[in-house]
Amino acid sequence: MRVLSGIQPSGDFLHLGNYFGAIRQQIHLADSHEALLFIADYHSMTSVRDAALRREYTQGVALDYLACGLDPDRTLLFRQSDVPEVCELAWLLSTVTPMGLLERGHAYKDRIAQGQPADHGLFAYPVLQAADILLYHADLVPVGQDQKQHIEMARDMAQRFNNTYGEDLLVVPEPFIPDDVAVVPGTDGRKMSKSYGNAIPMFAAPKAVKKAVMGIVTDSTPVEEPKDTKAAVFQIWSLFAEDAEREDLFARATAGGLGYGDVKKDLHRRVEALFEPMRERRAALEAKPDEVEAILSEGGRRAREIGRPVLDACRQAAGLGARV
Numbered sequence: 495m496r497v498l499s500g501i502q503p504s505g506d507f508l509h510l511g512n513y514f515g516a517i518r519q520q521i522h523l524a525d526s527h528e529a530l531l532f533i534a535d536y537h538s539m540t541s542v543r544d545a546a547l548r549r550e551y552t553q554g555v556a557l558d559y560l561a562c563g564l565d566p567d568r569t570l571l572f573r574q575s576d577v578p579e580v581c582e583l584a585w586l587l588s589t590v591t592p593m594g595l596l597e598r599g600h601a602y603k604d605r606i607a608q609g610q611p612a613d614h615g616l617f618a619y620p621v622l623q624a625a626d627i628l629l630y631h632a633d634l635v636p637v638g639q640d641q642k643q644h645i646e647m648a649r650d651m652a653q654r655f656n657n658t659y660g661e662d663l664l665v666v667p668e669p670f671i672p673d674d675v676a677v678v679p680g681t682d683g684r685k686m687s688k689s690y691g692n693a694i695p696m697f698a699a700p701k702a703v704k705k706a707v708m709g710i711v712t713d714s715t716p717v718e719e720p721k722d723t724k725a726a727v728f729q730i731w732s733l734f735a736e737d738a739e740r741e742d743l744f745a746r747a748t749a750g751g752l753g754y755g756d757v758k759k760d761l762h763r764r765v766e767a768l769f770e771p772m773r774e775r776r777a778a779l780e781a782k783p784d785e786v787e788a789i790l791s792e793g794g795r796r797a798r799e800i801g802r803p804v805l806d807a808c809r810q811a812a813g814l815g816a817r818v
Contacts, residue, residue, distance in 0.1 A: 496529075496633050497670065498530045498532070498627055498632035499523070499531045502534045504538065504541070505550070507688065507695050507696075507697065508696045509696060510686060510693070511680070513562065515678055517558075520559075523636070530570040530572075530797065531571050532572050532577075533552050536574045553786065557779050561773070561779060573794055574626065576795075576797070577797050579802060579805045580626055586812060587621050587625055587651045587655060588621045590658050596618065596620060596621070599619065599643070601619060620644065623647075624652070628667070629805065630801055631804055633668065635648075636670045641669075642669050645667060648667055663808050664804070678729075679726040679730060680692025680694075682711050683711060696773075697769070707761055710726055710758060717750075717751065721750075727754055727757050728747065731764070743757070
């Protein structure tokens with residue numbers, strides 16, 4: 495089955511929540527599926543207005559995923575804007591998409607509710623997002639529970655277009671919520687997020703990573719007393735542990751005699767063991783921008799080979815002229 499993911503180049507630094515909540519799963523999808531991953535630079539135009547920053551952020555996303563182990567021979571990695579067919583399909587879809595459907599879009603509704611101005615790009619965002627999925631006949635789209643609306647809208651547009659022109663032109667996609675997606679607590683116990691200031695960065699300097707790990711908030715329970723293993727420090731630590739290790743440490747914690755400081759030190763060791771090689775790979779790739787560009791360009795070429803026949807079939811069914 496074909497599975498498609500997209501990530502917007504926002505310039506945010508990556509943290510443990512990003513890795514365990516999405517990146518790891520997106521990379522591993524190539525083990526069992528035909529996987530496509532695009533960098534949504536068209537979508538970033540609703541928030542990033544600086545051309546140089548957009549290029550920098552897009553390059554940064556490519557570096558991040560390649561450093562984390564994405565193999566471009568197994569997962570198609572490409573820029574959204576290298577496939578112009580997606581914009582034409584978005585127009586075709588917009589002609590069968592009711593205004594009411596777009597008015598229910600979360601991003602648009604939130605912006606209006608906050609009294610902030612909203613442009614057409616934000617309003618029509620779900621149509622372009624649907625085209626991203628439908629152009630490649632994607633069967634599955636990995637999403638979190640809070641993103642299911644995007645897939646539901648894409649399904650609605652695909653069905654409307656198919657019904658309008660009387661053919662099964664577009665594959666109606668299914669949302670895919672991987673079993674191993676983790677909700678990672680931050681250093682303060684809330685969900686890890688850059689906006690909360692509670693994130694443990696992946697690619698920061700070792701001193702900064704250590705400071706974040708050792709700064710995980712804990713209570714004042716003495717070393718000899720039992721600990722609550724639902725505390726953030728234990729939950730973050732468990733992401734790096736095997737089942738047997740987790741059972742052993744949790745048993746020691748609930749029995750008493752295990753200090754939070756010891757858990758943090760071991761967590762820091764595990765964080766460095768996993769991410770230090772990735773930091774080194776990222777630095778090496780950053781010194782070879784032409785190689786990264788070649789990967790993205792080749793990915794875009796291959797993505798167009800998949801998408802062009804889909805768009806051509808939609809154009810023909812809609813009575814449009816053949817593309818020159």
